[in-house]
Amino acid sequence: MAKKKVLCFGELLLRISPAVNATAEKNPVLVYVGGAEANVATALAGWDVPVKYCTVLPDNFMARHMLHYLEYHNIYTSSVLFSGNRIGLYYLERGADLKGNMVYDRDHSSFSELKRGMIDWDRVLHDVSWFNFSAISPALNENVADACLEALEAASKKDITISVDLNYRSRLWKYGKHPIDVMPALVEHCDVVMGNIWSANTLLGIPVDEHIHDKKSRDAYLSHAVETSKQIIQKFPKCKTVANTFRFDSKDNDILYYTSLFTDNKEFHSQEFTCHGVVDRSGSGDCFMAGLIYGLYNQHAPQELLNYASAAAFGKLQEFGDATGQDVLTVSEMSSK
Template identity: 75%
Template structure:
């Protein structure tokens, strides 16, 4: 059976992070190639899945270095458009949560200047069987949100499977629209939705129990994941698969992680993972999405799919940088 070709669409970013707490180092900063959708593509390419990446970059030497990096990872770059004048940046403290010590510098980036009609979707989607994007792109501005709609309209007409990561970034969404005004229209085209019960509430308006933490019960979270998934599928009938992730960081620096996958009227729960501390939180959710796509494309059972995706996401927590270098995983590994 031929492997499905996956297209991942989003902004390619450069991430700058402090190298370590040692202020005496000659080079105190490190530079990484990042961006949620690029991280998904990198993971899939590393797992021997045919994947190409679509973004917009300025036509300069730095962009060519970034293209070379992607190609070395095994990602097809023929769908990358050259336009505009700058590459988007973000700054992140080492090991920090993306909700914590992070600063975006994406205004007037090449990708943020995208407009409907700039990308030839018939050409870009040729030979593609799966289209992946995230809620980060429509958070940039009205025009990029419209391009995302243009993309899912084109992919849907071609019968391409569409997946969406409901990742919410509060530092974005500052162009006059709330997520609930934009994301439901995009979700209508999606076959697979991934996020958590809180992002589903913020982005899609799915009800959330604001006092669920008080219950201190894993079963309560699992029941909520099922209820959220059922409500998503009810509101967005094209969607047949919903995944939710749960990660809890205790004051003692213990990490607890597990995920769910809802499909065919059943909720499947991953193995539970625990460890002391993490190296880098960035890219873990992207790795989960990649694992989800990998399992679904390779016809894994729902249980094996959610276990694979959770293993990949948890493993990424112990890697510095945005993208994973994990090889194809052994399903069922439960701790590090």
């Protein structure tokens, strides 16, 4: 009997990436297929988890090329809806952070014109045991946020496990709604929540210590993560697992990365990962989300799945493009060091 699939739902984007301080002849502008949820799907498919993708694209040759990209990576595309006239774009310098030199061009994209009632969720979810989305989609506009809620209601009725990445994009919340007005109603349906103590504050209203940085202590950050996790679980009773990530970039381009997991009233911490310089900062959080789903889907022990997800996320920092190409053996070896 075939395994049930993980469904990733979100906007499939094209990423346009020039090199920083380089001539066009030596470093041409590169184009990647991207989007947070697509990055999760690509990682999971590469780790032999059956996964399909649901999005909205225009019916044109470029959209077909993007679907071929997904299919090449063994991602099922039968749930893609063709509607509208344009593909969403974003521009990001290679090696830059999503918080840095990045520009969105997503207005009036096919996905941004999604409305409740356009997707037959009963058909899309018929072979699905896990539904994954991110806080990026409801940040686009009120109609997309409502379509997300429709999807979550349908998945909940089918007892499908639901996960959310609380990635906050301040450049997107521009339609008159604050995240705190939208996200709690969506997270009420979630079994797994991933983010950090700051996104939990911005998106869900979970208190954050404004002076936490002054403590300059790993123990202080991890203790705060436990408290944040407990408050999320108390506020959203369906949620049973919360993961928090911490990444600190120094002025010298040194990276410090570690994570935590709270489940069954127990806390788990990853090792500390450090390096000098990264190849590409985008997609690391998506890779962690994929690792989290990978471990939970395969019923791995909490510490084991946290080690895997953390190693995958850190390894992604040394890869070009949005999605990881790391295989299970590579990540497992790094996680066991």
